[in-house]
Amino acid sequence: MSTSIAVSVENKPHDSAVGKHFKLIDRTYENNIASDYTEKIEALGKSFDYEKNSQDYWGEREFSTLYGTPFYEHASESQKRALNHLYWVGQYNHTANAEANTMLYNQVTTGVFAHLGRYEKLCEELTFETSQERFHINTFQRIGLKTKIALMGKSFLHKPVRSKKKSSQQTYLSKLIPKAVSSAFETRWGNESNSLQDSCLRTFNRMVHPNRDRYYSQYLSAREGASIPTATGGLAGNTASPSIIKFLTLSWGSSPFMACHYYTMRMVANISLKGYEYQYYKKFRHLERQGSYIPVPTSVSHYHLLDEAFHTTMSQVIAQDVYKDMPQPTAYEKWLANMIVLRGQKGVMGGLSGWLPMTFRDDAFFLPTLYRLLRSPMFELSHLDALYWMERCLCHEHEGFHANLNHHQNLLGTFQRFFEPISYLWSQCREVKPMVVGGSIERAIQRNSKAFKRFSMLEEQL
Ligand SMILES: [Fe+2]
Ligand SMILES: [Fe+2]
Numbered sequence: 001m002s003t004s005i006a007v008s009v010e011n012k013p014h015d016s017a018v019g020k021h022f023k024l025i026d027r028t029y030e031n032n033i034a035s036d037y038t039e040k041i042e043a044l045g046k047s048f049d050y051e052k053n054s055q056d057y058w059g060e061r062e063f064s065t066l067y068g069t070p071f072y073e074h075a076s077e078s079q080k081r082a083l084n085h086l087y088w089v090g091q092y093n094h095t096a097n098a099e100a101n102t103m104l105y106n107q108v109t110t111g112v113f114a115h116l117g118r119y120e121k122l123c124e125e126l127t128f129e130t131s132q133e134r135f136h137i138n139t140f141q142r143i144g145l146k147t148k149i150a151l152m153g154k155s156f157l158h159k160p161v162r163s164k165k166k167s168s169q170q171t172y173l174s175k176l177i178p179k180a181v182s183s184a185f186e187t188r189w190g191n192e193s194n195s196l197q198d199s200c201l202r203t204f205n206r207m208v209h210p211n212r213d214r215y216y217s218q219y220l221s222a223r224e225g226a227s228i229p230t231a232t233g234g235l236a237g238n239t240a241s242p243s244i245i246k247f248l249t250l251s252w253g254s255s256p257f258m259a260c261h262y263y264t265m266r267m268v269a270n271i272s273l274k275g276y277e278y279q280y281y282k283k284f285r286h287l288e289r290q291g292s293y294i295p296v297p298t299s300v301s302h303y304h305l306l307d308e309a310f311h312t313t314m315s316q317v318i319a320q321d322v323y324k325d326m327p328q329p330t331a332y333e334k335w336l337a338n339m340i341v342l343r344g345q346k347g348v349m350g351g352l353s354g355w356l357p358m359t360f361r362d363d364a365f366f367l368p369t370l371y372r373l374l375r376s377p378m379f380e381l382s383h384l385d386a387l388y389w390m391e392r393c394l395c396h397e398h399e400g401f402h403a404n405l406n407h408h409q410n411l412l413g414t415f416q417r418f419f420e421p422i423s424y425l426w427s428q429c430r431e432v433k434p435m436v437v438g439g440s441i442e443r444a445i446q447r448n449s450k451a452f453k454r455f456s457m458l459e460e461q462l
Contacts, residue, residue: 021321029125032310037303038135044300045139050150053295057084060279066355068400069393088297089147091276092140098269099133101231106130111217112259129311152376198228209254217253260323261337267315275411276358281305341429349435352444354394358407363394364451387456394448401441408439
């Protein structure tokens, strides 16, 4: 975003705001500027050559796609290495989407904070983070694409696995994709409908945020004539349709309390990222001590973690402390903030994957992805063999479920420690109940069995 956003000296926060968190924000900004690894990350991305990195594991073996499943046990050593690489690609593809959301919402919320006095450093830090994310995303995408092309070939990446008529493909998607994400696959509304939808959302937003005119995001008011910015993918895009996300964009840009609330959700992405990134960081340090070759993606993860440490500190301090400086939320804002947290927790941590380590969503979301992987040139399975292995990996207990349940228990404690002190949240949000409920192998297998049955029946009909 432009650094020229005017920071008003009016509307200074309450005196109690002169607290420790101001010092922490100042220090975080200065340290982030001083350390900044974006150039290093960009140079690593540009130097990446898959062949030179193909013989090494990029992370620990247990952070491999399909790790612990019966299929993994049957894979050859080179396939296991490739599954370790694909795990990096999948996780950082998700990270790139989440960071694209961050770029948008950093700008939306900075446009709110800019109306307040005393938050100049906070705005500068968020603006700086936005510029860092651009380099991170480019690097993740560059390495991801080169790796996928090397492992699967360009032609496979561009064609569907099975030829389907358009109409049956649409029916297939409508039956297969959970309602929560189905609208992301629908035909986009035309311009006329979009502008009607946007105008309804803006009118509603004006009605429910009484102080909106005073605090409305400068970033959004500069785009009043254009369509409302939205996100597709990442944490936000995975849990709601584009129109719901537009509604959230306006909500997070309409009051200082809601702007702070956005950082509870950004922190979910920060904690989830660290859940898999930290082992790459440790591997880097280990290889460095040994004087061994360090694969480029391992280095990228290492330096990215160092940049992200500052972003995590900012998410935590805004979500847990800065909101207390702000005017009290209305009853509607409190309700909305809780609903967003609850929905987000259900959407991104309400399940347990059997084949994607450190992933806590139902495998129902990933059935087409797994099918496609098994049919890819990496494994070249027939249609029936792919379905056979999917059933074995998703619908029966195996080591992969137990390994992921272990990750789940560790991360649950981290999430609970983060949410617990946020006083306006309902107890079910502070205790992260959706994640507690999702931490069951038995439940995961039951849900997978139902989803797999539906998936295989639909596949047969095509
Ligand atoms: Fe990043
Ligand atoms: Fe970040």
